[in-house]
Amino acid sequence: MTASENRQPTATRTFPPDFLWGTATAAYQIEGAAREGGRTPSIWDTFSHTPGKVFEGHTGDVAVDHYHRFPEDVRLMSELGLGAYRFSVSWSRVQPTGRGPAVQQGLDFYRRLVDELLAAGITPALTLYHWDLPQDLEDAGGWPERATAGRFAEYTALVADALGDRVKHWITLNEPWCSAFLGYASGVHAPGRTNPVAALQAAHHLNLGHGLAVQALRAALPGEALVTVSLNLHEVRPLTSSAEDREAARRIDAVGNRIWLGPMLEGAYPEDLFTDTAHLTDWSFVRGGDTATAHQPLDLLAVNYYTPTVVAHGAEGDVVPQEDGHGQSEHSPWAGSEGVAFYRAPGERTAMNWAVDADALYDLLTRTAARYPGLPLVVSENGAAYEDEIGPDGTVHDPERAAYVHAHLDAVHRAITDGADVRGYFLWSLLDNFEWSYGYAKRFGAIHVDYDTLKRTPKSSAHWYSCVARTGELRPPGRD
Numbered sequence: 001m002t003a004s005e006n007r008q009p010t011a012t013r014t015f016p017p018d019f020l021w022g023t024a025t026a027a028y029q030i031e032g033a034a035r036e037g038g039r040t041p042s043i044w045d046t047f048s049h050t051p052g053k054v055f056e057g058h059t060g061d062v063a064v065d066h067y068h069r070f071p072e073d074v075r076l077m078s079e080l081g082l083g084a085y086r087f088s089v090s091w092s093r094v095q096p097t098g099r100g101p102a103v104q105q106g107l108d109f110y111r112r113l114v115d116e117l118l119a120a121g122i123t124p125a126l127t128l129y130h131w132d133l134p135q136d137l138e139d140a141g142g143w144p145e146r147a148t149a150g151r152f153a154e155y156t157a158l159v160a161d162a163l164g165d166r167v168k169h170w171i172t173l174n175e176p177w178c179s180a181f182l183g184y185a186s187g188v189h190a191p192g193r194t195n196p197v198a199a200l201q202a203a204h205h206l207n208l209g210h211g212l213a214v215q216a217l218r219a220a221l222p223g224e225a226l227v228t229v230s231l232n233l234h235e236v237r238p239l240t241s242s243a244e245d246r247e248a249a250r251r252i253d254a255v256g257n258r259i260w261l262g263p264m265l266e267g268a269y270p271e272d273l274f275t276d277t278a279h280l281t282d283w284s285f286v287r288g289g290d291t292a293t294a295h296q297p298l299d300l301l302a303v304n305y306y307t308p309t310v311v312a313h314g315a316e317g318d319v320v321p322q323e324d325g326h327g328q329s330e331h332s333p334w335a336g337s338e339g340v341a342f343y344r345a346p347g348e349r350t351a352m353n354w355a356v357d358a359d360a361l362y363d364l365l366t367r368t369a370a371r372y373p374g375l376p377l378v379v380s381e382n383g384a385a386y387e388d389e390i391g392p393d394g395t396v397h398d399p400e401r402a403a404y405v406h407a408h409l410d411a412v413h414r415a416i417t418d419g420a421d422v423r424g425y426f427l428w429s430l431l432d433n434f435e436w437s438y439g440y441a442k443r444f445g446a447i448h449v450d451y452d453t454l455k456r457t458p459k460s461s462a463h464w465y466s467c468v469a470r471t472g473e474l475r476p477p478g479r480d
Contacts, residue, residue, distance in 0.1 A: 058439025
């Protein structure tokens, strides 16, 4: 049992009146309509159609058909009283080859979605890249190629020109660590490559692309627009207090966290990252001025969190545990630190076999706030998968999810009380959907989706979260 479970707070906690309450999704996970409106394949279309890559051969061809059903989904958000919706734009729907002019039919879909949200009083928060690189750009080398960063900036300018008059909240990248290291090192995500040097190149070009995209946004958007990036910062904990385990934690912090925080927020890569990866690359792909380009002023920092990362020293030559929660592969995603051992944290587990530990979110928020004073934070993803089923009465009762969210919102509130400037919380996810390499086997949604009929049914946790969002008051689930 975690400390947060032991605590079991009963007092009502009140959030700031302007706190942003939302939910989040990603284009490939929900939209479907994979071949409509001029859209061409992304790397996830190719990956999911490759035998053996995704659970039972599932694909996002239809997903939950948000492309055609978005008015219903916006209505459900409105009925739940949600104040904000974080969604991503499908790059290959807007710019099918990753080059050239935009396809207006693709942009029109997002115009209609944004208009529907605004009419419902819901604030749109737009993510430009949530892992779905146009396949044409991957064929040209993908993120390991420097040119992709420039293509991303051009695409950003197209979207900003189309939606900048209506969207205030902009996110450049979602979890670039996953794009670089799960996509190019361990191969458990698209495009499924297993080259640690390519992963480090991809990481740098994602940093560069982020900076170029921020510049493009600043040039196109009105002054009141808010620009950020969503990082899945790892709350890294050594298994023991030994010097060896603390050294393992330092290495994973470098390649998991500071590889992004350094360039984006400090203007330089950490020197220990170069040392850790010197046997792989001399980093000659970093050119003069690149880190200055990556280091663009942000209005806030968006943080995604689900579970802590527990590591230990692995003796050379030993087969070490790799329970890092990022899928099974013979290839480590931790470029330069392949010998580090990973362990599951103790305590209750979700359907993803991830430990439930809300105190780790508190630690992550307070430490990040202390490191970057003056930079507001937002929790842009947090949630859990459980084995949800529709009951005989047609409802979905998911007390485990409500308890998970309650504990993590309590952690957010404690962080605010202790000085962290946290401005909002986005529950992952609005809908059950295509959960990447797990296909449709894992359900994260506040709203249940019958994958045969696509019927939407808000779960009991959604109704509880609705009360929190409407009132700004956090009460334990089950209380009036």
